[in-house]
Amino acid sequence: MPTAPSTARATARAELTRAILDNASTQLAEVGPAALSVRAIARDLGMASSAVYRYFPSRDALLTALLVEAYDDLGAAVEAADAGVRRGDLRGRLRAIARALRSWAIAHPHQYALAYGSPVPGYAAPQDTVGPARRVPLVLISLLGDAQQSGRRPRGPDRVPAAEKAALAPVLAFVDPPLSPAYGVRGLGVWSALFGHVSLELFGHMHRGVLDPEAHFAAVVDQHAVDLGLT
Amino acid sequence: MPTAPSTARATARAELTRAILDNASTQLAEVGPAALSVRAIARDLGMASSAVYRYFPSRDALLTALLVEAYDDLGAAVEAADAGVRRGDLRGRLRAIARALRSWAIAHPHQYALAYGSPVPGYAAPQDTVGPARRVPLVLISLLGDAQQSGRRPRGPDRVPAAEKAALAPVLAFVDPPLSPAYGVRGLGVWSALFGHVSLELFGHMHRGVLDPEAHFAAVVDQHAVDLGLT
DNA sequence: CAACAAACGAGAGCACTGCTCTTGTTCTTT
DNA sequence: AAAGAACAAGAGCAGTGCTCTCGTTTGTTG
Structure with a gap:
């Protein structure tokens, strides 16, 4: 964990990473690991599904974080x-x-x-x-x-x-x-x-x-x- | 289990059901329940994927049999x-x-x-x-x-x-x-x-x-x- | 300050999935 | 022999993970 570089981009990245993780966590609690969908998370967050992959390289990586x-x-x-x-x-x-x-x-x-x-x-x-x-x-x-x-x-x-x-x-x-x-x-x-x-x-x-x-x-x-x- | 009606269609149905189940069992042993694919089974057996649904109404039903x-x-x-x-x-x-x-x-x-x-x-x-x-x-x-x-x-x-x-x-x-x-x-x-x-x-x-x-x-x-x- | 490069978001697209519907054929029963 | 049920195949739908490209924004460097 690098100590917050405080550049606007870095904080935005940290926040979005957190938002994705939170949304994923909610979805996990509702539908379970098997039904967790990257696209559904992206929809929830109002972003393109491809953008999520800038933060987690794969669905598996997301599941690992969870x-x-x-x-x-x-x-x-x-x-x-x-x-x-x-x-x-x-x-x-x-x-x-x-x-x-x-x-x-x-x-x-x-x-x-x-x-x-x-x-x-x-x-x-x-x-x-x-x-x-x-x-x-x-x-x-x-x-x-x-x-x-x-x-x-x-x-x-x-x-x-x-x-x-x-x-x-x-x-x-x-x-x-x-x-x-x-x-x-x-x-x-x-x-x-x-x-x-x-x-x-x-x-x-x-x-x-x-x-x-x-x-x-x-x-x-x-x-x-x-x-x-x-x- | 009705005692084999011996009509050609009934025996064919029994055999195909068995073949699907066997193939599914093999696939299950190889890739696990999550990755079990109805289409892959159909391909293996040289039939259309839709035909499999005449024998098992859903992927879940197949998993239940397994x-x-x-x-x-x-x-x-x-x-x-x-x-x-x-x-x-x-x-x-x-x-x-x-x-x-x-x-x-x-x-x-x-x-x-x-x-x-x-x-x-x-x-x-x-x-x-x-x-x-x-x-x-x-x-x-x-x-x-x-x-x-x-x-x-x-x-x-x-x-x-x-x-x-x-x-x-x-x-x-x-x-x-x-x-x-x-x-x-x-x-x-x-x-x-x-x-x-x-x-x-x-x-x-x-x-x-x-x-x-x-x-x-x-x-x-x-x-x-x-x-x-x-x- | 300007220029370059890296990071980013969005969208299209690929290959795959489970499942449904239609169409034409084959077998069973009446 | 005619009617009806069972069947196989194919097209198609909605969804998935993931990749690629293409502009745009941001950060760093000369």
Whole structure:
């Protein structure tokens, strides 16, 4: 980010880029990623569709920008939820994090689908998405780090195979001091379970078997807190 | 399914329907659901694109047929895996089921994305998809039913809130005698965790933190077996 | 200040999509 | 054998992402 060059053209460009992004975000929220149309955005903004390409080289680039926005928005929501709970109340923090994730997903289903649904085949996440994408996992890992620091241990696994220890190396090192392999297994398991629940619920796989997904989610999260030794 | 009327036209129709579906399936496997093109299928089959609409009223209808196919294929794979293990070896069965799910998803990423990725907004699953979609959950529930019958109990939750008990009513009744609420909570949690892992892995959210997803998956599944009291 | 160059907006156009309608043919049934 | 339904093909419509060209505006440089 260069510090606003303040030439009329540069500010106009920044404003129009923002306007396009805002309009795209609105359209995304309404019709979803698949139906997002560059031409429709241009029409909304009263400009030629070709002009949009001066600001975003392709529809994919626009979607990538929206993806970053989604990751950041969700990340901020989860971080805020975690920050709203007393540090020592580990179960309360997990509950808050999980609730924030699910609430955000329900409030922004299309953004969630963009971020965690099926990507377009062959889509390689550009470098500028990995930072924002890491925010939610980082909150979770920090929580586990705090739990470990306060002497807690997960309820199993008692022994972690060497292959698995090596496999988890990167994620264990996200926090200092590094997470124990047992917390790594459990933590990633909880991460998968949380996103799995939200995806299954949001994508319509749960409504036939579970009448009250919110109550069920709460029950599962509490069980995770027990499994993680947070209680 | 009417028993083959054997008129030349009827058999021709059946054959062409099958040919379209096969071609669509191939194309789906290659380019994914988003890029599936009715016109491309017609070109491949040497017919006018309008002719395809005599067999499938819309692209959505074709995708629905492919969706049923995917559910059935995955369901069959999981059922076969479960059937290949001695009934009493509950942990072995869970391992086999989980492995079959993940293997199938990796072998058929686009089919998996069609079934468990983000649906097109407003897509209401037609009635003929719910049967096939239920096959995997049913295998899992049957396994838990067997575990319960043999006197096992999950490691928590010890108490299930009334709201949650009511919420799970439908899924508990899928098997006879009905599943205990505790097994319901745990079972759905495992279901979410399995699909959550596969989705996160397949959609590219795991490769930066986990070097060997297979080893990690195995470790998580084994922990689930413990949590479910299968060991 | 003048000249050059870069950035820009608009419009036409290409190749593609899903889908509909019409026209002429083929097969089934009465 | 006649009537009617099913069918294949083609043209056409409305929409898409994206590119190219052509004037115009803006910023930088001699």
